[in-house]
Amino acid sequence: MSDFTFTIDEIEIPAKEGQTIMEAADAAGVYIPRLCDHEGLRHQGGCRVCTVKAAGRSVSACTQPAEPGLAVENETPHINKLRRDLVEMLFHEGNHLCPICEASGNCELQAMAYRLDMTEPTRFPYLEPCRPVDASHPDIALDTNRCISCGRCIRASQDVDQKGVFGYVGRGIHRHVAANGPDLAHTDAEITDFAISDEVCPVGCIIRKRVGFVTPIGEREFDKGLIGRKISEKRNA
């Protein structure tokens, strides 16, 4: 039972007290693009890809509580352009070379770029940072060139696995995700951790060794259709 309703792009959405805009939207089958938010993890509001206009103000849908009668704008050309710029800047901040990445086709960053039509010639310089690869763990590798600092692995490890294998270090532009030890082999990380599972890392940073190409390129999750289609299908069903 819903406590109240509000609207997203003039579609009436039922919501319960305390639900965020995104939680209510997901339940109603309206997809709001997101990268740092993931079902089952605490909300962070970090990537801002889920930015919507609620009563005219830009807010992150994953952290903003729904309110009765609230008018939310989601899929407008203006908001999608802001989201596309954010995603494009993420591509420029790290080293996201899709043709050489084993996550290609399963990557949410790539899928978001598809969804948001990121095909214009770029206006930004590629920063091409030098970031380490940590292959010390027998079952897991970290290629931090691809990390977008969404922090999903941090929250999954802390809240679900009760471990704290990952954490943020540094400040400002230098802030990044790091393993909580000299390298991954010297942490409690195990291949069975939720934080290491396919669904947590949205990009190809956390790599499960020896399974990367079990599903060939062209037959992967976002080769089959746009990101968010599973949520939208709920509404169409």
Add this chain to the structure above:
Amino acid sequence: MPDSQDAPAADLPKARIATASLAGCFGCHMAILDIDERLIDLMALVEFDRSPLTDIKKFTKRCDIGIIEGGCCNEENVHVLQDFRENCDILIGLGQCAIMGGLPAMRNAIMHSDEPLRECLEEAYITGRYIRNKTHNIPNDPALPLLLDKVYACSEVVEMDYQIPGCAPTGDVIFETLSKLLTGKFRGFERETIKFD
């Protein structure tokens, strides 16, 4: 396969197209051939100037469309790209290497070295475990174009008008884009047809 309804009428004056492969693998040029039998429709509308397909090395006249495969890894790539920008009305980056450096750009940042280019060349010609290089030298013939410090995306060197993503882009996307550009109907890509890999 999309039908060719959008293919332009054949009574227009022929557009002139030039192509070049810079730091690429020629896969995107092979993808142009994936247009298959629709190439016949397309060839009724265009003629090729400078291109590896014609083996013409220099522009014979100004072109309507320039198609660039690959990024810039050496000084010759930069000269060719600048030449294309000067001689083409519309410049299209074809494939991920032209768009963001692609596979050759692996040498830029992934080596974690203060001198990634030197380390790359030493690994390739001197220190690599499987190298049989009797001279123990890195090739330095004056005829070889000088390598750049890193691989640059085309848009970092000149202004690009369009880019067709993919590694390689499908023949369908190339055909659709070219035929729509030739008739002034290009309004961006169908999002379902775009792939970065």
